[in-house]
Amino acid sequence: xxxxxFILTFFLMLSAFSKAQKIGMVPIKEGSFVPLYGAxxxxxxxxxxxxxxxxxxxxxxxxxxxxxxPIYSKSKIKGIFAxxxxxxxxxxxxxxxxVNPKSxxxxxxxxxxxxxxxxxxxxxxxxxxxxxxxxxDEKRADARTKKEFNAYILSWYEKSKTYENEIGKTFKNYWGxxxxxxxxxxxxxxxxxxxxxxxxxxxxxxxxxxFCGSASVNATDLMDYAAFMRYAFRGSLKAQFSTRNxxxxxxxxxxxxx
Numbered sequence: 001x002x003x004x005x006f007i008l009t010f011f012l013m014l015s016a017f018s019k020a021q022k023i024g025m026v027p028i029k030e031g032s033f034v035p036l037y038g039a040x041x042x043x044x045x046x047x048x049x050x051x052x053x054x055x056x057x058x059x060x061x062x063x064x065x066x067x068x069x070p071i072y073s074k075s076k077i078k079g080i081f082a083x084x085x086x087x088x089x090x091x092x093x094x095x096x097x098x099v100n101p102k103s104x105x106x107x108x109x110x111x112x113x114x115x116x117x118x119x120x121x122x123x124x125x126x127x128x129x130x131x132x133x134x135x136x137d138e139k140r141a142d143a144r145t146k147k148e149f150n151a152y153i154l155s156w157y158e159k160s161k162t163y164e165n166e167i168g169k170t171f172k173n174y175w176g177x178x179x180x181x182x183x184x185x186x187x188x189x190x191x192x193x194x195x196x197x198x199x200x201x202x203x204x205x206x207x208x209x210x211f212c213g214s215a216s217v218n219a220t221d222l223m224d225y226a227a228f229m230r231y232a233f234r235g236s237l238k239a240q241f242s243t244r245n246x247x248x249x250x251x252x253x254x255x256x257x258x
Contacts, residue, residue: 025051025256026176028133033142035131036227047132051256052125053249055167056179056186057116060101062108065116067094072112079240082109086242102166104184104247110239113187113248124189125251127234131227134181136174144227153226156182163245184247191234 028051032044066073073093077086088107091097108116110124117123125133137143144150156162163184170182180186237246 025053025250025252027051027255028129028175031132031141033132033135035128036231045128047128048253050125050129051252051254052129052133052175052177053122053251054177056104056184056247056249057113058102058167059096059099059105062105062116063094063096063101065119069115069119072115077112081111081240082242083240085244086112088242089244100164100166102168103164104167104179106163106184106244106247107242108187108246108248109242110187110191110237114189116248117250120250121257122250122252124187124248127188127190127193129251130180130186130188131230133173133175133177136177136180138171138173141174150226153181157226157229163247184245185230185233185243187246187248188234191237 028047028049030047030049032046034042034044070076070093074087074090075093085107086109089097089099114124135142135144137146137149140146162182165183167183168178170179172178173180
């Protein structure tokens, strides 16, 4: 009887894992929050309902994309769209070597992350969308004031090579999303929109916001160290940059077809 029980349990767990792997996106309900930056009046920002990928894009996912779009392979990508670190850990254009197929793809530029999402009929999440979804722990939509939550995030910042870990191994948050913290940093569509250079402070619609600025404005919580580091990291980037601990996931305004 015990053997039958363990066999049944194993197959139930396998089935649950299989179903989880098929879940592409989950809905994020409309809400509001006061972001760390960008809200000079400190009034809440409204985040409209949207959908977000449950997991970051993996090496396997990106390999399938590159095979269909070889101009984005590591040897053919144009320098204006990606620096020399682009997919640097991959063995060849269509071989990621001995890395885990289910670990997040990294060393991806903003341009290629954006193109990947577009090819899926999706888009990159905005910074406000990402922060809104990422402020949730397992039980609360907003856990930013919880010391244990911030301690968890800060402890991750101290760990090395977490990008080698497989997706779905961190906690599932309130919305049903994994790996917002604990695996990799992630691109957003407007990643540098609140870091403005002296020349671009009066030109907030300029594409210059996609590139590295020098000043930050309107911090609302000087004690939110975890968020400070995210914004600081984003502010150090340019759209063609690619680093080993930077990945991405997609979002969408509408319910995914599959």
